[in-house]
Amino acid sequence: MKVAVIGGGASGMMSATMIARKGHEVTLFEKNEKLGKKIYITGKGRCNVTNATVGDEFLKNVVNGKKFVMGAITRFNSTDTCEFFSEVGVPLKIERGNRVFPESDKSSDIIFGLEKAMRWAGVNIRLNSEVKKIILKEDKISGIVVGEKELNFDAVVVATGGISYPATGSTGDGYEFAKSVGHSIISPVPALCAIKLKSSECKQLEGLSLKNVKLFAKQENKIIYESEVGEMLFTSSGISGPIVLSMSSFINRFEMNKIVLYIDFKPAISHDGLIARIDRDIINLKAKQTSSLLEGLLPKSLIPHFAKRLGIKLTEKANQLNKEKRKSIANLLKNYEYLPLSLENFNSAVVTAGGINLKEVNPKYMKSKLVSNLYFVGEVLDIDALTGGFNLQLAFSTAVTCANDFKDIKE
Numbered sequence: 095m096k097v098a099v100i101g102g103g104a105s106g107m108m109s110a111t112m113i114a115r116k117g118h119e120v121t122l123f124e125k126n127e128k129l130g131k132k133i134y135i136t137g138k139g140r141c142n143v144t145n146a147t148v149g150d151e152f153l154k155n156v157v158n159g160k161k162f163v164m165g166a167i168t169r170f171n172s173t174d175t176c177e178f179f180s181e182v183g184v185p186l187k188i189e190r191g192n193r194v195f196p197e198s199d200k201s202s203d204i205i206f207g208l209e210k211a212m213r214w215a216g217v218n219i220r221l222n223s224e225v226k227k228i229i230l231k232e233d234k235i236s237g238i239v240v241g242e243k244e245l246n247f248d249a250v251v252v253a254t255g256g257i258s259y260p261a262t263g264s265t266g267d268g269y270e271f272a273k274s275v276g277h278s279i280i281s282p283v284p285a286l287c288a289i290k291l292k293s294s295e296c297k298q299l300e301g302l303s304l305k306n307v308k309l310f311a312k313q314e315n316k317i318i319y320e321s322e323v324g325e326m327l328f329t330s331s332g333i334s335g336p337i338v339l340s341m342s343s344f345i346n347r348f349e350m351n352k353i354v355l356y357i358d359f360k361p362a363i364s365h366d367g368l369i370a371r372i373d374r375d376i377i378n379l380k381a382k383q384t385s386s387l388l389e390g391l392l393p394k395s396l397i398p399h400f401a402k403r404l405g406i407k408l409t410e411k412a413n414q415l416n417k418e419k420r421k422s423i424a425n426l427l428k429n430y431e432y433l434p435l436s437l438e439n440f441n442s443a444v445v446t447a448g449g450i451n452l453k454e455v456n457p458k459y460m461k462s463k464l465v466s467n468l469y470f471v472g473e474v475l476d477i478d479a480l481t482g483g484f485n486l487q488l489a490f491s492t493a494v495t496c497a498n499d500f501k502d503i504k505e
């Protein structure tokens with residue numbers, strides 16, 4: 095069979111390799127001058143290529159499309175990914191949180207490995223080749239349009255990614271291809287991104303990093319998301335860092351002006367436990383000022399803002415704080431409120447949530463239910479996961495799953 099793979103990212107290179115290994119004539123079209131531009135910037139240039147967890151543990155980190163990818167991540171899991179890279183001469187190592195990186199700490203080695211695998215399998219790689227259209231004739235894709243030319247293919251794999259970091263080439267073309275043949279798109283929203291806040295505090299707190307804190311979000315007083323205990327930081331316009339990125343993936347479908355975000359600075363202590371600690375601290379501080387009390391509880395730069403919110407004077411003697419004041423200190427430490435303005439845009443969102451409607455794709459082979467010789471793999475689908483190597487693994491697992499639909503004609 096003559097197969098076209100559109101997109102030279104993680105999912106495109108993996109599907110092209112696996113289909114070509116079965117003896118098919120595969121051509122991969124990449125609009126950029128080189129392959130894997132997005133892979134190059136992953137993991138801060140080190141590429142967190144997968145996560146050494148499988149099954150339910152892996153699925154816990156999938157935000158959208160859990161059920162849909164269940165089969166795919168079983169068929170080709172993180173162990174298979176490690177084996178794949180080892181076979182092409184790219185040894186990997188496991189770090190904190192089961193995050194897997196190339197031993198060299200170079201994302202370029204991952205691109206090199208994927209390219210090598212394609213070349214070994216005989217994939218015809220066409221760079222600087224932007225696919226403009228896919229052509230539907232009598233309920234089947236007959237080919238694609240590249241530049242001005244119409245090229246015929248027996249099957250087409252769309253691996254064009256989402257629309258985040260568009261400078262890498264992921265500009266949502268796959269959504270247009272899918273729509274042109276009748277597919278519906280779940281509207282794309284940024285995920286794993288920073289959150290802008292309606293607060294002048296951010297500018298002054300810019301660069302402040304908080305460890306061992308927890309975030310939660312409420313809508314109409316109901317908790318809609320609670321983070322794990324972790325790290326966050328203030329930016330000039332809002333908040334970012336690991337627990338903020340995770341939170342963004344869970345609140346990105348909510349109307350920002352209807353939700354409220356909170357920081358719990360002391361997640362390990364209950365509200366009552368915190369009051370008891372404040373009482374103890376005050377006894378130890380004797381006649382010292384409230385500023386000394388707060389210095390034991392918060393980073394210095396936050397203290398003036400905290401005191402302002404409470405309406406207390408930092409020069410006031412700590413042992414003069416009455417029961418109500420102590421209670422409100424504890425309360426604010428556990429519920430420091432911010433109103434979100436918006437999520438950061440696609441230019442800086444690590445992934446795109448939304449994409450090809452999963453109801454119209456058969457998860458057994460990532461095959462369109464509307465057009466029999468059309469496949470979708472990777473981030474173009476309405477799937478996304480948390481940080482930790484899960485998104486690249488989803489790209490690889492969906493790619494290999496798609497290749498499984500192609501008969502092995504080498505046997």
Ligand SMILES: Cc1cc2nc3c(=O)[nH]c(=O)nc-3n(C[C@H](O)[C@H](O)[C@H](O)COP(=O)(O)OP(=O)(O)OC[C@H]3O[C@@H](n4cnc5c(N)ncnc54)[C@H](O)[C@@H]3O)c2cc1C
Pocket residue numbers: 100101102103104105106123124125126129130131132133135136137138141142143144223224225226253254255256258259262263264265266267268443444445471472473474482483484485486487489
């Ligand atoms: C800054 C950053 C860091 C990240 N770090 C990690 C990490 O460490 N670990 C992890 O698991 N995930 C990470 N991710 C997410 C991960 O990179 C993506 O989920 C994954 O690369 C998606 O792969 P893909 O093949 O589906 O799409 P993409 O990588 O987006 O590839 C799509 C390709 O298709 C090409 N293309 C698009 N349209 C056309 C067209 N019309 N014709 C021809 N070619 C076309 C594009 O140029 C692009 O090369 C990161 C993302 C970003 C932005």
